[in-house]
Amino acid sequence: METAPPAVTTLNEGGASPFVLLCEHASNHIPEAYSGLGLPPRDLQRHIAWDIGATDLARGLSCRLDAPLFLSGYSRLLIDCNRPPGAPTSIPTRSEDTDIPGNRDLDAGERARREAAYFAPFHAAVARLLDRRAAERRRTVVVGVHSFTPIFLGVPRPWLAGVLYAGAAGFGRALVKRLAADLGADAVGDNEPYRIEPEEHDYTVPVHGDARGLDAALLEVRQDLIASAPDAEAWAARLAPVFADVASAPATRR
Ligand SMILES: [Zn+2]
Structure with missing residues (x-):
C-alpha cells in the first residue's frame, strides 16, 4: 500500500x-x-518534475543559517507550488518540450482537488509562520530555493546561479552583488534565468514577500552543480555566509 x-x-x-x-x-x-501523468519514469527524474538538488541545498542552508524551511511533498507537474492556481502554467499540459498527457482536459473538480491537496497546505503553513513572526515583530526575509537546467530548449545558460526579485529590488540587488563577488560577475544572473511574473509564473515572491512588504527573492542554482548530496552541501557551505552577510547589512528595500 502506497503511503502518501x-x-x-x-x-x-x-x-x-x-x-x-x-x-x-x-x-x-x-x-x-x-x-505518472502518462510520462515514462525517466521524465519524472528530469527537472520538469522537480528541482534537482534543491532539497539538499535548502536543507544545508537551513542548518547553517538556523532558518525555518518548508519543503513541498509533491511534483510540480501535479500542481506547481510557485504558480498562481488557475494560471496556465499551474497545472502544465506541456513542460519545456514534453507534453504531460495526464494534465490534459482536467475538469474544475480535479483542479480544485489538486489545489486543496498539494498546494494549499504548503502555503497555509508558510503564511501561519509569517503571520506569527509579524506579530512578534521579527525581521523576515523570504527566499525560495530552486535549481535550473543548464540547457533549456537547446540553449545553454551561462550562469552558475541566479537571483530573482521584484518588489524588494534593494535586497535582490544586494544579494546579486554579494554573490557575484564570490562566484564572479558573469556567473550570477540578475533576474535571470527567469523574471518574477506575478500574474502567470510566480507565487512565493509576490504573495509571501512583496504583498507583506518583506524582503524576498528566489535563489536559483544550476542543477548539475548540486545534483549530488555532497555537492549540494558544499554549495550550502559556500552560500550560507553570503546570505548571512546580506541579512546583516542595513535594510535596503525602500
Ligand atoms: Zn523551481
Whole structure:
C-alpha cells in the first residue's frame, strides 16, 4: 500500500535566522493513481518534475543559517507550488518540450482537488509562520530555493546561479552583488534565468514577500552543480555566509 507523503514538511520552524526558506519544487512524487501523468519514469527524474538538488541545498542552508524551511511533498507537474492556481502554467499540459498527457482536459473538480491537496497546505503553513513572526515583530526575509537546467530548449545558460526579485529590488540587488563577488560577475544572473511574473509564473515572491512588504527573492542554482548530496552541501557551505552577510547589512528595500 502506497503511503502518501505530507504536502508540506516544516523543518526548524523556530529557527533564529531572519531567513524563511521555501523549497516549492522539492519533490517529484506523484501518487500511483496518476500513473505518472502518462510520462515514462525517466521524465519524472528530469527537472520538469522537480528541482534537482534543491532539497539538499535548502536543507544545508537551513542548518547553517538556523532558518525555518518548508519543503513541498509533491511534483510540480501535479500542481506547481510557485504558480498562481488557475494560471496556465499551474497545472502544465506541456513542460519545456514534453507534453504531460495526464494534465490534459482536467475538469474544475480535479483542479480544485489538486489545489486543496498539494498546494494549499504548503502555503497555509508558510503564511501561519509569517503571520506569527509579524506579530512578534521579527525581521523576515523570504527566499525560495530552486535549481535550473543548464540547457533549456537547446540553449545553454551561462550562469552558475541566479537571483530573482521584484518588489524588494534593494535586497535582490544586494544579494546579486554579494554573490557575484564570490562566484564572479558573469556567473550570477540578475533576474535571470527567469523574471518574477506575478500574474502567470510566480507565487512565493509576490504573495509571501512583496504583498507583506518583506524582503524576498528566489535563489536559483544550476542543477548539475548540486545534483549530488555532497555537492549540494558544499554549495550550502559556500552560500550560507553570503546570505548571512546580506541579512546583516542595513535594510535596503525602500
Ligand atoms: Zn523551481
